[in-house]
Amino acid sequence: MIKVIFVFIAATALMAYFLRDTLLGDGVTEKTGIKSFERIASLPGEISESSGVVALYGQNQFLTHNDAGNKPYLYKLNSRGNIQETIKLKLPNVDWEDLAMDNEGNIYIADTGNNNNGRKELAVYKINLNSPSKVEAIRFTYEDQKKYPPPKKERNFDSEAAFWADGNIYLISKDRGRGELAKVYRLPDKAGQYKAQLIGSHRIKAQITGAAISPDAETVVLLSEEKLHIFSDFSSPDKFYEGSYKEVELDDAGQTEGVAFEDDASLIITSEGGSLYRYKL
Incomplete structure (x- = not known):
């Protein structure tokens, strides 16, 4: 009997060891509850590959x-997924990947897709919906990228995730080399040519596809396929990756690409499969 108990304990310990990242990661993993996550609408046919999203506060x-x-178009949707307006921009859509918005309502379009890590002309375009023809271009390269492209295992210079805070744009990398490290870069929100500054990173065994910060700037959410990565209790947006961390699984959500805060406690999420979701924190 003692031998049986010993074997059982040893097997349990071994299983816990090999599943430690799944069970714990760098924080806590949760399943979404029925009430916290819901599909609220289908996206119209014009939006076949939704890649980024922002919520227009107070407008639903x-x-x-x-x-x-x-096409280089922004689509304004209501909560039923109906297009209210199509904003046609005279900008290149090399690889638009995310949207962000500042406190004055300016929109930042992250033309930062870089699948092969070979692009040398990356940009974030700043517009205001009241005069969308006026565009500021924030052009940049990554300060730590030396080769275009780097070796395959080192390809971590793609970004599909951006948010704005305190006069800066934060870009989160999509680790196409190893799929294990989300790097955080910072850019000024003014037109110019810059080196994106690497300010930190967080080990996440996923490829990040979207990012958002809450209106009160107390929560940052990163998105990957069918999963949220939630950061809280940090000292400033510059250090969000050092805060408390947990993961939330979005069962059956598909290729989730865009995420935005609707308010401090609600997220809007889009998928390339053509769905609009809401998640309650």
Whole structure:
């Protein structure tokens, strides 16, 4: 009997060791509850590859766009997924990947897709919906990238995730080399040519596809396929990756690409499969 108990304990310990990242990661993993996560609408046919989203606070409306190879349009949607307005921009859509918004309502379009890590002309375009023809271009390269492209295992210079805070744009990398490290870069929110400054990182065994910060700037959420990565209790947006961390699984949500805060406690999420979701924190 003692031998049986010993074997059982040893097997349990071994299983816990090999599943430690799944069970714990760098924080806590949760399943979504029925009440916390819901599909609220289908996206219209014009939005076949939603890649980024922002919520227009107080309007119950959202902006989204399509991925690379599509027209440089922003689509204003209501909560039923109906297009209220199509904003046609005279900008290149090399590989639009995310949207962000500042406290004055300016929209930042992250033309930062870089699948092969070979792009040398990356940009974030700043517009205001009241005069969308006026565009500021924030052009940049990554300060730590030396080769275009780098070796395959070192390809961590793609970004599909951006948010704005305190006069800065924060870009989160999509680790195409090893799929284990989300790097955090910072850019000024003014037109110019810059080196994106690497300010930190967080080990996440996923490829990040979206990012958002809450209106009160107390929570940052990163998105990957069918999963949220939630950071809280940090000292400033510059250090969000050092805060408390947990993961939330979004069962059956598909290729989730865009995430935005609707308010301090609610997220809007889009998928390339054509769905609009709401998640309650």
